[in-house]
Amino acid sequence: MKWMLRGVSAATIMLLVSGGDHAASSAAEPSGSAAKAAWWPQFRGPSGDGIAMQQNPPVEFGGETTSLWRTELVGKGWSSPVVADGVVWMTTAVERQPTEEERLELLRKTDNDEKKFRTLAIAASIELKLLAVDLQSGSLTKTIDLTTVQQPDAIHSLNSYASPTPVIDGGSVFCHFGTFGTFCIDRDSGDVVWSRVLPLKHAVGPGSSPMVYDDKLILIQDGMEQQYVVALDKATGETIWKADRPPMRASNGDQRKSYCTPIAIEDSKGRDQLICMGAQWMISLDPSSGEEIWRVDHGSGFSVVPRPVVHQDLVMFATGFGSKELWAVDVTGTGDVSNTHVRWTVSRGVPTKPSPLLLDGLLYIVDDSGVASCFAADDGSVVWKKRLGGNFSASPLLAGGRIYFANHDGDVFVVRPGDEFDLVQENHLGEQIMASPVAVEDSLLIRTDQAIYRF
Template identity: 55%
Template sequence: MNTLPFCRSLGVVATLLLTTQIVAAVEWSQFRGTAGDGIADVTHAPTQWSETENVVWKTPIAGKGWSSPVVADGKVWMTTAIEEQATEEERIATLERLVENPRRFGEFRLAKSITLRLVAVDLATGAQEMEIDLVRLDHPDPIHTINSYASPTPVIDGDNIYCHFGTFGTICVDRKKGVEVWRKRLPLEHGVGPGSSPFVYKNALVLICDGMDQQYVTALDKSTGETLWRTDRPPLDAASGEQKKSYDTPIAIIDAAGREQLICMGSQWLVAYDPTDGSEIWKVRHGKGFSVVPRPVYGDGTVYISTGFGKPQLWAIRVDGSGDVTDTHVAWVEKKGIPAKPSPLLIDGELYVISDDGIASCFDAASGELVWKQRVGGKYSASPLMAAGKIYLCSHEGKVSVLKPGREYQLLAENQLDGQLMASPAALGDSLLIRSDTALYRIAE
């Protein structure tokens, strides 16, 4: 289903058709873009829009999902969950069985059944072209009220797209044919639902599996789904599984010595693994942080992490060590105004963050010195995006703040869309792709 009520004139339609050839060749292949850092390699991106201005198309998306859109060959892909709601009696009965503290029942919602679906939308027109049902499950585990059953972002690699739903299954789909290539299930007790996105590195699909019951990182053969290696996380001293779970997404780097590293953030520990066999290269104990969501970023020999829930902190860690480098390789730590969910953004030696409660900050990446701090307002889960010299911050309330990066705070625009924004946006060609709780937008000036 597609709506195209916002094409302003035949001239705009002609421009849209002309730019289709450009954007069709550009990819946004994984969570936070093809480089995984939230920075789009584009020369133009919109500054101002609304529900009735500069919206090329708006396409309703059935179900609920916080996975971000990914793009290749002129198609936008995302996952969603079609839910049959449980009754309140069914919900309470399940929570009494699974959640120890009744005071926490209000944090959870429960579906009677779910269908986990992969959706493809034409980038040029917004027409929905494919719906592929991947998983049908009765009586799924409860999830947090703020989460969805389809929160991990799929990753595109060649002709395949890899859809990961945590404990509910990992499925490789041939996106040209729309057929399943392989599937695998790695059971895990997430506690509040899935969150970690898959990551492709060379021949491996890397998954962080940090549950309440077990914590490990694994690599699957991306062609077959067979396990290449599995490495348990360092020992955790948390009193319960609640403080052991985590939801992070890996990044890959090559350090100055030429070592390939998979950087995998988790509760209490940040670990760098050898991607060939999963052996530990180095690790840092970052404290008691848990339920870590922000994806690390890397630059100039340093990786930057947010330590997750508890009391979020921003850490800068040099990557040239071996073994436990907690006491030797931590460059700096900042403890104020740090996000538990949105990832940091590293631009030209400056680190930008937006806290969950709407405080934007800029830090000097080398020293950790605060450059500026400003209340933007709203609640935030989506990670910031940098495109064409602008930073985009998408709030739960549907507001998108556009900032100019630099050592002074500059607000360029505030734009309002209908619905809730929790999926991280994408940018390619001259457009933004923004997913709300009900629709996918393509926005261009």
């Protein structure tokens, strides 16, 4: 193996799995095979890549009649569920909706151009909460109040005030709401251990999910007015290091912001790297100090959402809005590698929200408008393309040897991976899906705009 995904805490156990394209890892992973089967601690799962090799969820499902349970949820949130010790955790925001007159008045108090008002949503106030649901019964066991924000900033109409996915580490759940606050919650007691507010102008709301690396909680803070990566002490919330982004060409703050989630790797040289995508620059940082290892100028892309994936010594990432390209960069360089370490780029069918999925040297993506594609990871050549239909924000999940693609309309397409497109099943929930599906205990957890299902 030339590389492996780094774990998210000092207690991490590395489990290499088939295909040589990913490694499963976990933070303070529970012992016993049954416990591990119900372990989904962060955005895109134990290894952060959307792959659950040991799971075998159903192929055909839909609606309450085929679900093990369905639990309605208070508030609104596009964060994905995280699971440990038989408990499903999710963040949510309970909004006090303004009248149309109040809405316009609130929007005028923001920095947004009135021409953008039709694409924005804003609440008069929000109550941010953490919900706990029993994995076996679906019962709501805890509703933890975190904070109330009066007159919060506006968000995009497709976003929510609770979009970043929490991360579980040991006995803690870390919840991040961007500029509205970051919280460490004790899983047993439900008490807030610490909280921080790191102000940022998101423009369209928060989106970057947190990750844990050893003793650090890593946050990407790419706003309109400032862009940086910060490591907080996961025990206290105090800042360990802060790394500012490289200088940018864009004079408009809207084209400097971003919403990506980092990954951690060890390259073939044995270097630990924190890979942090942002507007214009993809950068690699030393996770212990925050010092830059390398950087690559990917052009004019901004508002990047998809989480990168790694194949051997290649990191693959989408460049966001503006340029909308898919890049592969060799991670073994040092300094500015823009002219030396870019291995390939693709400019068609690239997503701005769903993350890519990598298995056995093939890269699977679905763009926002529902076109699924398969590329060869080595050179970026197209293997197949197929329109699924609908609009997509959720990232794909691979489990049981199948890929699950979920669109906004509540349609879930089950596709068999390989060098030919093979649609196995279409399922229809009839509720909006923005959160990425989760696989635990040979079942699927799917959060919709109304409820969470277990199939």
